[in-house]
Amino acid sequence: MxxxxxxxxxxxxxxxxxxxxxxxxxxxxxxxxxxxxxxxxxxxxxxxxxxxxxxxxxxxxxxxxxxxxxxxxxxxxxxxxxxxxxxxxxxxxxxxxxxxxxxxxxxxxxxxxxxxxxxxxxxxxxxxxxxxxxxxxxxxVFAHQALFNQAIGDRFRTFTLLDDERDFIVYNGLSVLAYQRTAAALRRIPTLGVSSPLAAFLLREAHAGLDDVMDFGRTLSKNLGVDRFFLTIRPYFKPYRVGGAEYRGANAGDFAAINEIDVLLGLCSPNDPFYQGVLTEKYPYVPPEDQAVLRATVLVEPLLAAFLRETARGPVTAQLRENAELFLAVCRRHGAVSAFHHHRLVAPFLQVPAARAPQEEHADLTASGPPLDVVVAHLARLVDLRSAKPRCGAFGARSSLDRLREALARAGTTLT
Ligand code: HEM
Missing domain, CATH: 1.20.58.600 (Methane Monooxygenase Hydroxylase; Chain G, domain 1)
Incomplete structure (x- = not known):
């Protein structure tokens, strides 16, 4: 009993x-x-x-x-x-x-x-x-759909039985895991130093994680039906009220690893008021353990700054040069993956069908609430930062990356 x-x-x-x-x-x-x-x-x-x-x-x-x-x-x-x-x-x-x-x-x-x-x-x-x-x-939030969602007999909790919804969650979830792999590799470099032979291994690992994000994004863009996404998946990601307050919708970007990568590489700065806004807004929408990671980003010394310091101090050894070139390749890959999200996911799956939608629905299209053109402009600014576009101004990494490339070029004949 x-x-x-x-x-x-x-x-x-x-x-x-x-x-x-x-x-x-x-x-x-x-x-x-x-x-x-x-x-x-x-x-x-x-x-x-x-x-x-x-x-x-x-x-x-x-x-x-x-x-x-x-x-x-x-x-x-x-x-x-x-x-x-x-x-x-x-x-x-x-x-x-x-x-x-x-x-x-x-x-x-x-x-x-x-x-x-x-x-x-x-x-x-x-x-x-x-x-x-x-x-x-x-x-x-997105983590509830992808990462904290026990599968039973192959099926995890979803809104519907539609294959498109399943694909959307699986490929978004896989992309998050791949971003986390990149962040985990980069996070280990500061204690090794950017000229360490072990750092080369970690930078290759970081690049491989971003390659996976790109591959998952490509598969998603091929498999997902535009109308299915727009009419039957997107509407679940709207803001809704709990008690007296409205909370913005879920989005696949609600995890800390992407920001850890941004800041560790030195492409985005936690001192940039725009980027501070990105970090602060995210806290309640990421899992509790990711909140600690977001908080720690303000303490990080960017790898870009460490490479500049070491190349300036010299000598630019073969190992330092190899690592710096690997680092520059990781930065380029991060920018390319971010641009893919913008041009091959956001544009065809959201902007194009939204342009065909009746005018009265335009106010209600995004997960975060603001009109779609405002959200797209915000995302475009992140793409510019991650791609180190010259127009990013004081908080962009373009001039520092150019200095690193120049330091490598200057040291080209003095390798030890
Ligand atoms: C059809 C697929 C996708 C569409 C249409 C889409 C669209 C969007 C939109 C509209 C936002 C801004 C949300 C808002 O503020 O309202 C966003 C944010 C974000 N999405 Fe996606 N997304 C897709 C797939 C993915 C995938 C596979 C990833 C990979 C993890 C991803 C990563 C992110 C990130 C990191 C953000 C936050 C902003 C940033 O840091 O860049 N998305 N997405």
């Missing part, structure tokens, strides 16, 4: 399992039916169709019931354990809590996507308490 504590823990687990089962089955089926209906009609949403309104209402109601059961089971367990000196209404393990936040967020995101008002507001307190315990935004 179960003890009271065990029964309450069991009640909590049952409620969590039931919600997880629902998210992986009925929730996905309901979204898929709605998406297929919208897609067949060539639009991102249909309003006022009785059969579809019933599906939307079912989605909102069934999710709200399950979230309420979690909250009730948690409150009972919390109240009883509280009497003994410390209760908890959500899972104790931080990863379990983060995953649960993701699932509640998928439900809230779907309600927003189908423009449903009402029952889902009962999920706000759970989302808010999970988020407060972790120091993150109370909504799903």
């Amino acid at each position: 179960l003890t009271t504590d065990a029964a309450e823990a069991c009640g909590m687990n049952n409620a969590l399992d039931d919600f997880d089962r629902w998210i992986r089955t009925d929730f996905v089926a309901l979204n898929t039916r709605l998406e297929e209906a919208y897609f067949a009609a060539g639009t991102h949403i249909l309003r006022g169709v009785t059969e579809l309104e019933e599906l939307k209402e079912k989605l909102a109601r069934e999710g709200a019931e399950r979230v309420r059961r979690i909250a009730v089971a948690g409150a009972v367990a919390g109240a009883d354990a509280g009497a003994e000196g410390g209760g908890r209404a959500v899972p104790g393990d931080p990863h379990a809590r983060y995953e649960l936040l993701g699932s509640v967020g998928l439900y809230l995101g779907a309600c927003r996507r189908h423009e449903i008002d009402g029952p889902q507001s009962s999920a706000w307190p759970l989302a808010s308490s999970l988020a407060a315990s972790l120091g993150v935004a109370p909504r799903f």
